[in-house]
Amino acid sequence: MLEVVRAGLATTVQDLGRPGYYHVGIPISGAMDRLAARAANLLVGNPEDAALLESPFMGPELRFADARTVAVTGAEIAPKVNGQIRPLWTSFRVDKGDLLSFDFLKRGARIYIAISGGIDVPVVLGSRSTYALGALGGFAGRKLEAGDVLPLGPGAGAAEGRTVPDHLRRMPEMPARLRVMPGLYWHRLTEEAKQSFFEDTWKVAPEADRIGYRFRGGRPLTFVPREQPFGAGSDPSNIVDAAYPYGSIQVPGGTEPIALHRDAVSGGGYMMLGTVISADMDLIGQLQPHTPTRFVPCDMAEALRARADRRKLLDAIRAHLAA
Amino acid sequence: MKIFLWRSLFALAFCFVAFPLWCCKWREWGSILGIGAWGALSMCWAEYKEVRRYSAPSVEAFLAAFTGSPWFVSMVGFVAGLPFLYQMVERKRQIQVPKYLRPRTDTPALTIGFGGCFGCIYSVRGAGGYQMFGITPMPIYDPQQKISYLQDFMCLFRPGDILVWKPIDREGYDSIKADVEAGRFTPSMAEVTFDLDAFERDVDGTNRKLLEALHA
Numbered sequence: 001m002l003e004v005v006r007a008g009l010a011t012t013v014q015d016l017g018r019p020g021y022y023h024v025g026i027p028i029s030g031a032m033d034r035l036a037a038r039a040a041n042l043l044v045g046n047p048e049d050a051a052l053l054e055s056p057f058m059g060p061e062l063r064f065a066d067a068r069t070v071a072v073t074g075a076e077i078a079p080k081v082n083g084q085i086r087p088l089w090t091s092f093r094v095d096k097g098d099l100l101s102f103d104f105l106k107r108g109a110r111i112y113i114a115i116s117g118g119i120d121v122p123v124v125l126g127s128r129s130t131y132a133l134g135a136l137g138g139f140a141g142r143k144l145e146a147g148d149v150l151p152l153g154p155g156a157g158a159a160e161g162r163t164v165p166d167h168l169r170r171m172p173e174m175p176a177r178l179r180v181m182p183g184l185y186w187h188r189l190t191e192e193a194k195q196s197f198f199e200d201t202w203k204v205a206p207e208a209d210r211i212g213y214r215f216r217g218g219r220p221l222t223f224v225p226r227e228q229p230f231g232a233g234s235d236p237s238n239i240v241d242a243a244y245p246y247g248s249i250q251v252p253g254g255t256e257p258i259a260l261h262r263d264a265v266s267g268g269g270y271m272m273l274g275t276v277i278s279a280d281m282d283l284i285g286q287l288q289p290h291t292p293t294r295f296v297p298c299d300m301a302e303a304l305r306a307r308a309d310r311r312k313l314l315d316a317i318r319a320h321l322a323a
Numbered sequence: 324m325k326i327f328l329w330r331s332l333f334a335l336a337f338c339f340v341a342f343p344l345w346c347c348k349w350r351e352w353g354s355i356l357g358i359g360a361w362g363a364l365s366m367c368w369a370e371y372k373e374v375r376r377y378s379a380p381s382v383e384a385f386l387a388a389f390t391g392s393p394w395f396v397s398m399v400g401f402v403a404g405l406p407f408l409y410q411m412v413e414r415k416r417q418i419q420v421p422k423y424l425r426p427r428t429d430t431p432a433l434t435i436g437f438g439g440c441f442g443c444i445y446s447v448r449g450a451g452g453y454q455m456f457g458i459t460p461m462p463i464y465d466p467q468q469k470i471s472y473l474q475d476f477m478c479l480f481r482p483g484d485i486l487v488w489k490p491i492d493r494e495g496y497d498s499i500k501a502d503v504e505a506g507r508f509t510p511s512m513a514e515v516t517f518d519l520d521a522f523e524r525d526v527d528g529t530n531r532k533l534l535e536a537l538h539a
Contacts, residue, residue, distance in 0.1 A: 024478045025400035025446070124466070133449050134403040136466040136477075207428070211450070230414060231440030233422040241398065241407055241441055252452070253424040266400035267407070269422050269439055269452060 004148040005061040013138035016049040018127035029129035032285025036074035040114035043071035045158030050118030051128035059102025069116040069157025075108030090163040108286040116157020175292035185271035193221040210263040221254040241269040247276035279306035326485040328511035333457035390488040404464035404478030408442035426452040460500035
């Protein structure tokens with residue numbers, strides 16, 4: 001058992017998600033930075049898809065009812081056991097009654113707290129992930145609150161001191177670079193807008209959460225004039241409602257691009273200019289509000305290479321920790 | 324496919340108006356009682372006027388058109404279980420309204436929305452870009468699966484289902500809400516076969532037959 005003493009801002013139980021229900025509007029959910037989540041689980045000796053905690057911008061305070069192995073990955077928010085700093089991306093032991101708390105955020109946006117045995121909340125539609133908008137899964141379908149008591153699975157876990165070295169960790173550059181494959185409704189943009197979207201440095205807006213990240217600060221995007229198709233709505237950024245892919249970038253009114261993430265809305269009536277490639281989705285989860293961000297054009301061949309590279313990185317983490 | 328009778332409180336007729344959603348946060352919309360006291364002209368009213376400008380000569384004509392023919396579930400999504408609804412009339416009789424250019428960050432659960440040519444029922448509280456016209460007491464999504472008619476699956480609608488609006492008043496709203504909470508409520512529903520060719524040949528006649536099947 002794990003007692004939540006302080007919950008942090010929006011700490012949720014996540015695993016690798018709930019595929020298979022997007023067609024009825026239930027998104028995949030799961031860790032926004034999947035690589036960090038997998039690494040955290042591997043460090044404590046859990047299966048990679050075990051449920052863990054995701055905390056944006058600040059950590060929670062947790063009290064343990066028994067001895068466990070813990071690892072914290074992702075953002076730079078140093079963990080503390082009874083006030084003593086522990087290293088990030090490294091397994092450490094906690095004993096019965098110990099208090100896990102966190103220092104302040106130095107870099108990145110989200111930490112992943114894996115605990116040996118995993119968070120043993122009920123599996124809903126194949127996953128323990130929290131989809132808070134739909135009050136589904138996780139702990140009572142919501143973010144954690146002080147006083148919650150989380151069940152843990154059995155497992156004393158791996159040894160302490162296991163670590164993922166620096167070169168196997170992945171965090172956004174500064175400014176962040178997100179590779180985007182133009183597509184979908186790209187043809188709706190003017191040549192000028194197609195250029196300015198990639199030339200301008202955008203900033204992450206405060207409206208940035210698990211559903212999507214909003215960006216602002218670039219030049220407004222202009223649209224090729226057309227007579228709007230029936231049912232689309234009157235603005236040139238409106239389309240006849242269609243499915244939204246994960247990572248797709250919609251631009252309501254042409255002003256503020258929104259990149260959908262793990263708790264995406266699955267469809268709607270705004271044009272999408274393209275999609276952040278799957279290999280860079282993890283990086284979005286580590287962007288703080290106001291982070292300068294450049295979108296970088298990318299084609300399918302490069303997107304597939306990036307995906308393969310990311311898989312190699314994961315394999316390298318697995319190999320390192322198996323050694 | 325299935326056809327459903329959907330009972331809904333439309334804001335205009337009963338003076339329950341939604342306050343502009345970006346400036347207030349409700350804990351729960353369930354207390355619809357409180358809303359009447361918040362006064363009269365606001366979001367929904369403004370949105371009705373918007374519709375008048377675009378589509379219908381009067382608010383009454385809009386409501387008559389909105390509720391006068393069935394709607395087809397063309398897609399389920401946006402959020403869990405939300406039906407996109409397409410008006411089953413000839414294009415020239417379909418209503419079109421603008422969508423929000425900056426999506427709302429909040430919408431009460433079970434709001435009846437309308438944007439472009441599509442209607443919807445907001446299954447959960449959250450963001451939205453369609454205008455808001457009313458509210459229904461009948462849940463369409465229940466992750467706990469405690470609602471009597473959502474025990475097979477947590478989402479009610481499937482693409483291809485058909486829905487008919489039934490305007491209700493405040494008493495009807497309260498009474499259905501109480502019945503739903505007590506597990507006594509089941510939506511009127513019938514299995515039907517929809518024939519696109521027959522529909523295109525005779526829209527009103529086909530719709531009439533659908534309604535007969537629903538009320539049989």
